[in-house]
Amino acid sequence: MVQQDNWDTLERVKVREGVTRRVFSGKNSMLALNEIMPEAGPAQHSHSHEQLLVIMKGQAEFVLGDKILYLKEGDVLFVPPDIPHSLKVIGDEPVLNLDVFSPIREDYLLEK
Numbered sequence: 376m377v378q379q380d381n382w383d384t385l386e387r388v389k390v391r392e393g394v395t396r397r398v399f400s401g402k403n404s405m406l407a408l409n410e411i412m413p414e415a416g417p418a419q420h421s422h423s424h425e426q427l428l429v430i431m432k433g434q435a436e437f438v439l440g441d442k443i444l445y446l447k448e449g450d451v452l453f454v455p456p457d458i459p460h461s462l463k464v465i466g467d468e469p470v471l472n473l474d475v476f477s478p479i480r481e482d483y484l485l486e487k
Contacts, residue, residue: 394410
């Protein structure tokens with residue numbers, strides 16, 4: 376089965392104040408495009424999914440376990456399952472980041 380869409384037409388879901396997300400999913404993997412405003416506070420969390428993260432725009436401080444990483448446009452990162460992590464915008468420009476999850480995040484599908 377072929378699925379096709381465009382980020383501009385996918386529904387933006389408000390995750391929390393200053394954070395929106397758009398999701399595109401197959402059966403075993405998922406893309407999530409997040410827009411994070413500078414005023415949005417970091418929300419530490421963990422999950423059982425593998426996560427690949429790409430910074431498409433902006434700069435961020437990313438806390439991964441006990442490490443603090445500084446990410447900029449074009450940087451990619453692997454987030455192992457069950458490791459606490461958070462992202463905080465650095466500067467005045469929003470961060471646009473693309474996440475790939477495997478397996479899919481069922482909780483993201485329920486947000487719609």
